[in-house]
Structure formats: C-alpha cells, structure tokens
Amino acid sequence: MILEAKTKHLNKIVLLHRQVLGNTSSSKFGFEFVRNLYKTLIDSDQNSKTWIIYSNNKVLGFVSVSSKIKKTTRNAKSMTSLDLYLHALITLIKDPMELFNFIDRIIFDHHIMNKYGDYPSILTIGVSPKLQGKGYGRKMINLITRYFKEQGFNSYFVDTASSNINARKFYRSCGFKEIYESNRNVLLKINI
Numbered sequence: 001m002i003l004e005a006k007t008k009h010l011n012k013i014v015l016l017h018r019q020v021l022g023n024t025s026s027s028k029f030g031f032e033f034v035r036n037l038y039k040t041l042i043d044s045d046q047n048s049k050t051w052i053i054y055s056n057n058k059v060l061g062f063v064s065v066s067s068k069i070k071k072t073t074r075n076a077k078s079m080t081s082l083d084l085y086l087h088a089l090i091t092l093i094k095d096p097m098e099l100f101n102f103i104d105r106i107i108f109d110h111h112i113m114n115k116y117g118d119y120p121s122i123l124t125i126g127v128s129p130k131l132q133g134k135g136y137g138r139k140m141i142n143l144i145t146r147y148f149k150e151q152g153f154n155s156y157f158v159d160t161a162s163s164n165i166n167a168r169k170f171y172r173s174c175g176f177k178e179i180y181e182s183n184r185n186v187l188l189k190i191n192i
Contacts, residue, residue, distance in 0.1 A: 005050040012059035020126035029088040040079040061127040063140045068118040104183035122158040
C-alpha cells in the first residue's frame with residue numbers, strides 16, 4: 001500500500017534510498033546526511049511531500065516531491081548541520097570524481113532553477129529491486145500526477161544522471177519528455 005511517510009519511517013526510507021540510489025552524492029555523504037534530508041522533507045518543509053510503498057513493516061519504495069523546488073532546497077540546506085556539511089566536504093575531497101560530479105550537479109541545478117523558477121519536481125524516487133518492473137514506480141508517478149494536478153500545476157519535472165539509461169527509459173515510458181541535458185544530467189518534463 002502507498003501511504004504518506006511519517007518520521008517513524010525515516011530509517012527504513014534511508015536504508016532503501018542508499019540501496020537503490022547508492023550512486024548519488026547524497027547517499028555517498030552517508031546515512032545521517034540522507035536521514036536529515038528526509039526528516040526535513042517529512043517534518044519541516046511545507047512545500048514537499050513523501051510517500052512510501054509499505055508492506056509487512058517494510059518500506060519497499062519511496063517518492064519525495066516538491067511544489068517549490070527553490071524553497072525546498074533552501075529549507076533543506078538550512079536544516080543541515082555543520083557536521084553533516086563537513087562530512088560531505090571530506091567525502092568530496094577524498095573522491096575527485098565525486099567532486100566533479102557534485103560541481104556538475106550544482107551548475108545544472110543553477111541553470112534549470114534560473115530558467116524554470118520555483119517549479120514542481122520529483123526529488124527522489126526509488127523502488128526495492130524485488131519490486132522493480134512490477135508497476136510500482138508507475139503507480140507512484142500516477143500518485144504524483146494526481147497530487148500536482150490537485151495543487152493546480154499543469155506540468156512537473158524530474159531529473160536524473162545522463163548515464164542512468166534505465167531511469168530515462170522509465171520516465172519516457174510514463175510520458176516525460178527530455179527537455180534539457182547538460183553537465184551529465186538530464187531534465188525531463190511531463191504535461192498533466
């Protein structure tokens with residue numbers, strides 16, 4: 001069943017996030033960094049929403065969205081402690097390739113936020129490997145589409161690494177169109 005995430009689900013969401021999105025910078029920054037991100041999205045940010053696929057006391061999927069990406073990003077940054085930032089910095093210093101990926105990501109985010117403003121977007125989405133290919137990701141996309149329609153939006157966005165061919169294929173199969181690619185990232189948009 002898909003339900004709205006609560007604080008009590010945090011650790012299970014983080015474990016699954018790090019399993020299915022382990023190649024992202026946030027995952028590489030560590031458990032506490034990702035936990036802080038979801039805690040902010042669930043407890044402190046009025047512009048975001050997180051849902052989970054929940055069965056037998058297990059989180060089997062998750063999706064987080066923001067109706068105002070700039071405000072959510074600003075809020076998440078303000079809720080991150082200096083210790084977590086320092087840990088992230090050390091991670092970047094130890095891995096030069098990750099540092100380049102992180103800089104590419106900052107440039108990409110800066111460009112699309114300047115171009116599209118405070119747009120609605122999927123922040124994170126992931127499904128347990130056991131459930132992938134069984135329609136759960138599409139169910140979450142349908143839920144998000146209904147949510148953004150109810151919020152009065154006529155489109156929303158998602159982005160992923162250019163190299164993530166499976167994610168790109170999945171989003172296109174759900175009706176997203178690739179509208180911008182730069183710095184090893186791609187932005188997709190769907191009209192609803």
